[in-house]
């Protein structure tokens with residue numbers, strides 16, 4: 632196992648806060664996996680994402696103990712080069728706008744210019760990122776005139792274009808319709824095929840169940856659970872911990888109460904179909 636990013640003994644207080652937003656976080660994330668970050672509002676998902684990207688404490692200030700290592704080196708050693716290694720899509724896509732570009736095309740190209748990409752490669756890379764995120768028809772629009780969903784897709788394109796090894800996406804689909812939401816998750820899946828590491832904070836547990844390799848559950852600043860996604864997402868107590876269980880698990884746990892037994896509780900639509908098929912076949916025999 633190759634740990635690409637690791638948190639050691641992290642506790643963090645925002646400035647003037649009496650309560651820590653992150654408490655005693657120890658975790659090593661492996662390269663090439665998709666991690667789903669789940670938890671109730673205010674549980675620490677965004678703070679954890681900001682920590683991994685170095686915004687905590689560099690931008691937010693506050694008091695941090697412990698350390699974050701990226702490829703075995705402290706995050707602070709990377710300085711401005713961190714943007715090349717880790718792409719970050721903010722929960723509020725407006726935050727992502729440079730504020731200095733007049734068109735969506737220029738906005739997507741901006742990050743590439745900043746990391747000193749070869750001028751000949753900029754245009755094809757921007758076009759490719761815009762195609763993936765379905766924003767090609769917005770190329771000449773002013774970024775300030777976009778809808779929330781268009782802005783969110785532009786923010787994602789500006790990060791994808793830089794092709795970082797790690798992508799952190801903080802609720803990247805909060806303003807997207809179902810089809811665009813699915814498209815974002817398909818992009819995430821394709822990134823995994825390219826051996827990228829994706830860390831995605833989301834409330835849409837059904838999609839996390841389908842696409843993630845592992846989940847991390849946050850509760851009041853603590854990382855209370857990580858690991859096998861089927862095991863964690865099928866747990867009946869998930870809802871008490873601020874996470875809506877996947878529909879398949881909700882239904883199956885209910886059926887269990889009526890005496891229907893399962894070898895394992897399904898967490899995705901396909902797993903549920905398989906279970907129902909098996910149950911029907913057993914019934915017929």
Ligand SMILES: Nc1ncnc2c1ncn2[C@@H]1O[C@H](COP(=O)(O)OP(=O)(O)OP(=O)(O)O)[C@@H](O)[C@H]1O
Nearest residue numbers: 645646648652670671672673674675676677678679
């Ligand atoms: N800039 C800030 N200054 C002070 N406290 C903050 C700041 N940002 C977040 N917090 C506090 O830190 C805790 C964790 O917040 P965080 O935004 O990480 O939660 P979250 O799990 O991402 O929530 P949500 O699902 O609502 O996005 C909360 O108690 C919140 O009030």
